[in-house]
Amino acid sequence: MQLAASGVLGSQISKVALSAIAEPPRSLANLTSDLKRQGISVILPGDPGYDIARSVWDRRVDKKPAAILGCASVAHIQEALRFCAKERLPIAIRGGGHGFSGHSTIDGGLLIDLAAMYEVKLDVPNRTVTVGPGVRTGYLLGITTSKDLAPVTTTDNHIGAALFAGQGYLSPLYGNMCDNVSRLEVVLADGRLITVSAEEHPDLF
Numbered sequence: 001m002q003l004a005a006s007g008v009l010g011s012q013i014s015k016v017a018l019s020a021i022a023e024p025p026r027s028l029a030n031l032t033s034d035l036k037r038q039g040i041s042v043i044l045p046g047d048p049g050y051d052i053a054r055s056v057w058d059r060r061v062d063k064k065p066a067a068i069l070g071c072a073s074v075a076h077i078q079e080a081l082r083f084c085a086k087e088r089l090p091i092a093i094r095g096g097g098h099g100f101s102g103h104s105t106i107d108g109g110l111l112i113d114l115a116a117m118y119e120v121k122l123d124v125p126n127r128t129v130t131v132g133p134g135v136r137t138g139y140l141l142g143i144t145t146s147k148d149l150a151p152v153t154t155t156d157n158h159i160g161a162a163l164f165a166g167q168g169y170l171s172p173l174y175g176n177m178c179d180n181v182s183r184l185e186v187v188l189a190d191g192r193l194i195t196v197s198a199e200e201h202p203d204l205f
């Protein structure tokens, strides 16, 4: 009985040791190599440009993300979110980086940077514009004013346009930027892409 018991214990210990050798802990560089293959820019501590890439407008905020994932498409965002969920890593999302709270960066987690998604589609006949989550207000104005049109934006030109909180010079006449949004494409935390408007998912609008 006693021998059998120590035999079981011994084989359990061996199993743990073997599995530790077969699956050594992977570094974030290894873990994120799949993301790189899919075109997501990955900047890790020590990489050239890391300190610039992690900086936000408020220089009092000095956080050091474990990795900065530069997404250039909805598919990239979905992949980055799946990765964060799988690896159980905390995330921060950065639009224009002008938030006062410092919530658009993170210590030790993954920063999803949307700066590369700065596409603007202007529909002059319908007087509407579609913007990516990396668009800044000055860039947006530069495009719309070339057609004598202007959205309500913030008074500062470097703020992310995507969240549409903006209160600017046109607000007394037309309300805030958020009052003028007609439709949003939203990637949920589980990676699903949904459209949000007064008709679709009105609870999120």
Ligand SMILES: Cc1cc2nc3c(=O)[nH]c(=O)nc-3n(C[C@H](O)[C@H](O)[C@H](O)COP(=O)(O)OP(=O)(O)OC[C@H]3O[C@@H](n4cnc5c(N)ncnc54)[C@H](O)[C@@H]3O)c2cc1C
Residues within 6 Å of the ligand: 057, 092, 093, 094, 095, 096, 097, 098, 099, 100, 103, 104, 114, 133, 153, 154, 155, 156, 158, 159, 160, 161, 162, 163, 165, 166, 167, 168
């Ligand atoms: C110098 C200065 C001038 C300002 N002037 C004005 C003004 O005139 N009018 C005005 O209304 N406001 C003004 N603000 C405030 C500004 O609009 C807000 O701080 C706004 O939240 C900044 O947005 P951002 O995308 O640049 O910031 P970020 O720091 O990138 O984001 C702010 C927050 O939103 C989250 N977030 C950003 N993008 C997304 C996304 N696509 N999906 C999910 N979460 C996201 C971030 O995680 C963070 O928590 C000013 C701020 C500064 C620093």
